[in-house]
Amino acid sequence: MKTVYLQTIPTEKWAMVYQNDTLEQVLIERPEEKSLIGNIYKGRIVNIESSLQAAFVDFGQPKLGFLKKQEIPEARKDTSQSIEHVVHEGQHVWVQVMKDAYDQKGAQLTANVTLPGRNLVYLPLGNYFAVSRKMTDEQRSHLKTWAGGACQGEEGLIFRTHSAEVSLEDLERELVSLRESWTSLFRQYQYEKPPQTILEDFDIPDRLLRRFPEGDIESIFVDNLDMKQRIQQRIPELGGKTKWVADIQNQMPFSAEYISEQLLTRTITLDSGAQLVIDQTEAMVVIDVNTAKHTATSNKKTSVLKTNQEAAKEAAKQIRLRNLSGMILIDFIDMKDEKDQERVVSYFKKQLRQDYVRTQLFGFTRLGILEMTRKREAPSLSSVLGKGHTQSVMMSRASEAYQLERMLLSYQSNDQDIIAIEAHPDVIEAFKQRIDMKKLKSILYKDVYVLNNRESHVPFRIIHVGNVATLEERSFYKENVLDRLF
Template sequence: MSEILINCALRERRIALIENGAMQEIFVERVCASGFVGNVYLGKVVRVLPGMQSAFVDIGLERTAFLHVADVETARLADGTTLPIEKVLHEGKHLMVQVAKDPIGTKGARLTTTISLAGRKLVYLPRDSHIGVSQRIESEERREALRAWVTSLRSPEEKGGYIVRTCAEEEATEEEFLNDMAYLSLLWSEVNKKAQTAKVPALLYKDLSLAQRVLRDMVHQETASIEVDNREVYESLCAFADRFVPSVRERLHLYEGDRPLFELYGVEEEIERALSRRVDLKSGGYLVFDQTEAMTTIDVNTGAFVGKRDFSDTVFKTNLEAAQAIAKQLRLRNLGGIIIVDFIDMQKSEHREAVLAELRRAVSTDRTRMTVSNFTDLGLVAMTRKRTRDSLAHVLCEPCPVCGGRGQIKTARTVCYDIMREIVRLSKQYVDMKEFRIQASQTVVDLLLEEESQALELLQTAVEKPVLLEVESSYNQEQWDVVLA
């Protein structure tokens, strides 16, 4: 069984998914930085790049958004090929686009001209007559039945198409499908109406709030309850549920306990652990996560776990536990892109196969699309996880102002020698200077006055000028200046 916890602050909403008493996912939405995925805009092409077969589009955000030719409907031909982007787009062209990926890091939002509007059971494709079924519904018999059912319900006048959502596999009624069709058709007509009079760039449709999307997309038969710790938000979600997802209404509850909701379920501690570089395993082993711009690496270590039998058995058990923990951490941290796992070396092929099978089984419940490769000759496993929004660390943290995100800084002694080399360089360039004044942190100045005092005397002799020291309390250990006087 699972539970959904909705914590509401003045400017922030946090939603935790609890399964079997343990937190599996955390979602954060802030008023100052809410996501854009699903929003529909009327944009203007500001630059076409034939070499990249892409264009930059102004949709009113801080950074221009990115549109690739593969995501331009009018560029796709019946034979499966695409026209060059310069044949279908030009600077100044107005077009309706939808955000497919939020801005991440220094990259702008990713766009598509294939508009889709999501309902409870159906996704509406106003510009495509195709009837599809979610790929997560694996039974071919059930897929065909759902496709035929929706096709029979679609109005003959309707030019758009639909995709049957995963939640319709187990329970869906004709009334729910018809209600979705009517609602989504009305929504599309309102979007079109706005587009006729909007001044470019313009927001034509804003996707539901995070809490509303959770009710629409994440509640299933195994969801026992949805706890909300704010009365106003609770009442608005009840109204939303009554209109769009009535089956969810009875599971919505207002939490009025004295202890904070997230503290009661241990969510705050889980969030802190998810921001840590190291994750301890119950056996005594541990994982080390290193997240970079290009990829995320995960190192598995035995730590204090030595086992009761031979070492290969210890390694195997640690790797099995690590596979389960990695799957959970990927969801919890919302890590995307390329992920490299360095399991502890295993000599037996059956052990490697068992660990790989356990990893694939553990990630199979992830709603985000993933691929898992086999072990490489170096004993590494490469995975890819679709990146649709910033990771938890990028949402809640920022690079350290001292090290700039490197995770380390120069030692005080290294800084001392950097300063000395600079003074020697300056002495040759400015021969008429009377003295040099070093401005640095307390740690660096103390080292120059104590352990490096002899080197400082030799420096003054070499440059034939006095070198004075001055503490700058606002400087970090790597910051310094040499003032000429």
């Protein structure tokens, strides 16, 4: 059974999923880096690139979106037609973001929009049915037969894995609700001029909770009473499992800071003594299985296989937790026997089943390196937290600013009136740029002072918690070196 922690009051929002006190999944969202995936827009085609068989769409973002011909429902009716015969410049189109803008590339779009539900994904123009491959053939056939009778016109459906455990009556109710939602949106924006934001996908809590069957979740802890009420309204079946905990940081098995430190380290030591070394570049992710500390046994072949399977399990976990994506190469300990390679691939596939993001394995190369890809749905954890080896110092300061906010919030229930901190000026500058200090003060009910110290060896630290009288006794107050933060 899974336990979910949702820390949504801080500016940087965290969602963590544990199973038996083992961290399974982490999602992080910042206002300046919020994903657009799943959002629906009304856009306008500004250019058609014949050589790419794609259109560029103005949908209200700084960069034009990229719409391939195969992502236009009308083009699927006759795949031999060129994109110029399907759409034209100036045409209004409803689009949905499939992949966020990345580096110099704009977002990838689809005109085959979807509305996600708990068990179903509704495609008003999809005209096809897709069922999870994790279901049995009998379950897949049963659901497709039902969908053929329940859907209207060009509607399509995608069945989530846990939909097999839901009654057809409940699926029918969900389908009707999604259909009504789409009809309402279409009527509301049908005559509006683009660009328009039609629908923003739900934030982290909703996107996370949609992934799990109700029976998999034991408890949901939230730090925000409004969030508890929203979950109860949107996902009633999880309402009784949702608990509001004001001081959630003390309830979590591990703090956000500890998780950040663990998941950003380059080297992971396994129980056997072997190590995984994870390196990210712009082109790919490379995971090296290092035997530096591995103790050999008398049966080297068996030992290597066992260690590689242990490494495969940890690699699958780290890929999921760190949200590594794109091309991933894993350099396992060399195995001469092809059957051992097949055993490792089979075992690795089994571990990847826990991943909700699509992965594809291509097997071992002639050099003995396992090739795979993982769909890029959002930035990796290191790029979000800004402590990857290619990230700038300012990005790192942003992470420290969010950490400072969480630390201040941990004093929310403290009955003292004043908090004084010592911090590097760059951290305070990043804090002022990113944190809504008026909102934070209204939550804390405290005055916060800062002693700027450019020579500090730590980003920040608490130097005083008390009241006006106790503050005035401190030397840094008497020396008039404190600044009021808020």
